[in-house]
Amino acid sequence: MEAIVLNENKLYNLLKENLIPDLEQTDQFNPADATSSKYNLSIELKCRSNHYSTFLIEKKKYDNLILNSKCRYIVSTPLGIFSFNLKKIKEPVWFEQWLPDTYHFHKPELTLKQVGYLDINQSKNITSQLIK
Numbered sequence: 134m135e136a137i138v139l140n141e142n143k144l145y146n147l148l149k150e151n152l153i154p155d156l157e158q159t160d161q162f163n164p165a166d167a168t169s170s171k172y173n174l175s176i177e178l179k180c181r182s183n184h185y186s187t188f189l190i191e192k193k194k195y196d197n198l199i200l201n202s203k204c205r206y207i208v209s210t211p212l213g214i215f216s217f218n219l220k221k222i223k224e225p226v227w228f229e230q231w232l233p234d235t236y237h238f239h240k241p242e243l244t245l246k247q248v249g250y251l252d253i254n255q256s257k258n259i260t261s262q263l264i265k
Contacts (some may be wrong), residue, residue: 136211137264141166141178144209147263148176165204166195175201184210185253188217192201193226194245195219207259214263215256225249 139147145167149156155171165175175198179188198204199219204206206217229250234244 137209137213137260138182138211139180139205139209139214141176141180144178144180144214147214148207151263152253155175164194165201172203173201174203174205176205176207179208181208181210184212187250187252188215189248190225190251192225192249195225195249208256213255213260216259217251217256222251222255225251 145158148167153169153172153174156167156169156176157239159165164177166178167176168174169176169229177190177194177198179201181188188206190206192210195206198206202220204219206219208215230248231243232246232248234242244263
């Protein structure tokens with residue numbers, strides 16, 4: 134299979150065109166990147182240029198997503214697109230790590246954030262449902 138290179142907008146469009154027709158992008162201040170009224174679903178999208186066996190998630194994002202009755206953390210890598218059903222997997226072990234402050238792009242400062250890792254084995258590979 135050819136390497137998959139996506140950005141969040143392309144990933145969003147693939148989801149909307151192939152799986153969730155009523156998917157709507159949210160504004161930048163919403164904790165989720167997209168929502169579906171039909172499925173009562175909130176989604177956080179991430180695109181990675183490298184493939185990993187674990188994926189970083191911020192606790193703040195997790196806590197907001199998990200409040201919804203259905204929530205997914207969807208990650209694309211060069212090897213596929215992986216969907217984590219946060220309601221059906223074990224909560225990550227949280228720890229603090231210095232990461233770039235993504236809320237102030239004009240000031241590239243590090244901020245101490247609570248994060249955890251999601252193991253790829255807890256995800257569903259949805260690549261074939263999105264890329265034909």
